[in-house]
Amino acid sequence: MMIKIVAIVFTILTIGSLWLTYKGTGLQKVETHSTLKHVRSIHAGGWASSSGGGFSSGK
Amino acid sequence: MSEIYAIRCTNCGGSLNIRGGGRVTTVTCEYCSSVLDMTAEYKVLSQFQDKYRPTVPFKLGMVGTIKGVEWTIIGWVSYKTTDFPVERWSEFFLYSPLYGYGWLIYEEGILSFSKRVRDFSLLKWQKNKTNKMPFFRKSHYMLAEEPYNIEIDFVQGELSWVAKANDTIRCWDYNGPNHKSLTVEKSANELESYLNERLNNKEIYASFGVKQEDQVEEELSTIDSLFKEDTLEASDKSRKSFLMQMAILIVVIALTIGYSFVSSKTLFETDTNQPFSQLIKVDSSAFLSKIVIKAPTPAILDTLKFGIYNRDSYVFTIDKNSLNSKNGNIGRTWDRGDDEVTIYLKLERGEYRVRLNMSPPLDAYSKIKVVIEEKVVRLTYLLIVLALLLISVALSYKSNTPNNGSQSKSQYLWLFFAAIFGYVFFGFYILLFIGAFYMIASYSKDAENLWDNDDD
Numbered sequence A: 001m002m003i004k005i006v007a008i009v010f011t012i013l014t015i016g017s018l019w020l021t022y023k024g025t026g027l028q029k030v031e032t033h034s035t036l037k038h039v040r041s042i043h044a045g046g047w048a049s050s051s052g053g054g055f056s057s058g059k
Numbered sequence B: 001m002s003e004i005y006a007i008r009c010t011n012c013g014g015s016l017n018i019r020g021g022g023r024v025t026t027v028t029c030e031y032c033s034s035v036l037d038m039t040a041e042y043k044v045l046s047q048f049q050d051k052y053r054p055t056v057p058f059k060l061g062m063v064g065t066i067k068g069v070e071w072t073i074i075g076w077v078s079y080k081t082t083d084f085p086v087e088r089w090s091e092f093f094l095y096s097p098l099y100g101y102g103w104l105i106y107e108e109g110i111l112s113f114s115k116r117v118r119d120f121s122l123l124k125w126q127k128n129k130t131n132k133m134p135f136f137r138k139s140h141y142m143l144a145e146e147p148y149n150i151e152i153d154f155v156q157g158e159l160s161w162v163a164k165a166n167d168t169i170r171c172w173d174y175n176g177p178n179h180k181s182l183t184v185e186k187s188a189n190e191l192e193s194y195l196n197e198r199l200n201n202k203e204i205y206a207s208f209g210v211k212q213e214d215q216v217e218e219e220l221s222t223i224d225s226l227f228k229e230d231t232l233e234a235s236d237k238s239r240k241s242f243l244m245q246m247a248i249l250i251v252v253i254a255l256t257i258g259y260s261f262v263s264s265k266t267l268f269e270t271d272t273n274q275p276f277s278q279l280i281k282v283d284s285s286a287f288l289s290k291i292v293i294k295a296p297t298p299a300i301l302d303t304l305k306f307g308i309y310n311r312d313s314y315v316f317t318i319d320k321n322s323l324n325s326k327n328g329n330i331g332r333t334w335d336r337g338d339d340e341v342t343i344y345l346k347l348e349r350g351e352y353r354v355r356l357n358m359s360p361p362l363d364a365y366s367k368i369k370v371v372i373e374e375k376v377v378r379l380t381y382l383l384i385v386l387a388l389l390l391i392s393v394a395l396s397y398k399s400n401t402p403n404n405g406s407q408s409k410s411q412y413l414w415l416f417f418a419a420i421f422g423y424v425f426f427g428f429y430i431l432l433f434i435g436a437f438y439m440i441a442s443y444s445k446d447a448e449n450l451w452d453n454d455d456d
Helices: A002-021 A033-048 B124-125 B201-209 B222-227 B232-260 B298-302 B382-398 B407-456
Strands: A028-032 B007-010 B015-018 B026-028 B034-035 B041-048 B064-066 B069-081 B086-094 B098-105 B109-118 B148-159 B167-173 B181-184 B191-198 B267-270 B278-281 B288-294 B304-309 B316-318 B323-324 B340-345 B350-358 B368-376
Touching: A002 B232, A002 B382, A028 B222, B064 B201, B086 B148, B109 B201, B124 B368, B181 B201, B222 B316, B267 B278, B288 B304, B316 B340, B350 B368
Parallel strands: none
Antiparallel strands: A028 B340, B007 B015, B026 B034, B026 B148, B034 B041, B064 B069, B069 B086, B069 B148, B086 B098, B098 B109, B109 B191, B148 B167, B167 B181, B181 B191, B267 B368, B278 B350, B288 B340, B288 B368, B304 B316, B304 B350, B316 B323
């Protein structure tokens, strides 16, 4: 019985998510991106991970 | 099959067949119900006369196969609980020359196989009787009900111990995975543990040659049938059907994921340093439209004002200070330092005007890239559902994998996952191939057009 309920729930979930995906409900979004911030974070990561520290101005 | 020899009952002279091996110590006469001691010249040890004889589908001497081993029924003990409500069941003593002894338990149409286990630590169990979840062979077992007392109701045939009418046995039943249970039995002289496993009625009846009219199936009231655990057959069937349904759902999601790689269509694309006003036509209301605006620097992005309009009014506008959407709240505008913005927007089928303004105007070398696509599939929901589906399938396999470690089942599990991932990635590469084919086809078409133009 339990297994049937789980199967039904998953079927509803799948159909529901397909429908929401098709309609785009809740998926509208504005995403922003900064190349500069990304570059900075790469440099920060590179500096932090380098052994012995030292100067790394990123220039 | 075990060897048979016949003796005469020392009490009534009735003919008794002896089928069991060396550990059999008593035989109960089926005519006078005297328990005869096989170790002391068949002396009468006790009597079960005037006892209730249950109606059962099995009888002594029947031979059948349980779990791949041939067993002969050599003895029969019927038990009843001492407390109200009185429950009765029969246990048939089985003998196999190669595998020793076991029990076939019959209770109102339910059949189980039981075998004494010696690797369950009774010493540990005795020390901690209050533990309701003993651990045995990599599985937890849970106390099914409070311990109860039983006594022998009826005996026939051979046994490896002396059955006495008034002997009381105290039992602890623990339910485990895969229709298994563990029983600890404590009598005056012994403490023993048994591992029980539910059997498929049809198979056992057929194997022991039980006539159709004698076969008894479990009878459930309407209420009981709602709450009772599925029978072995039904649970196997429902498990298969569950896995089949899950597989279909996973394939549907995988197909959608595959489709998402080829579904989108570019409506408009430009690399400009000039303001523009462009008419676009959205052909389908399905899924989302995606607008990407990429500026060379954050300062240039801050000079932009982008908008999508239909005949009546704006649908969406964005600049560094504000974001307005007819579709409700879909987020906020970019921050200082951002140089790219991606907008996922629901645009119904129809014509729209796209406008990009900039103040102040850009120099000749700074280009703004704007790309507008339709039918973009965002997989957020589907990936979550897919993860849940895979987890549930994995759990379903794990809970049904025998604890002794069936290699084939775990192999199936890995094959299943490999098939899913293989499908997704293989499907992905096919789609890449199709995409590449279309790209080459469109380039060659452009090239052809170019040649045609040259000819002109």
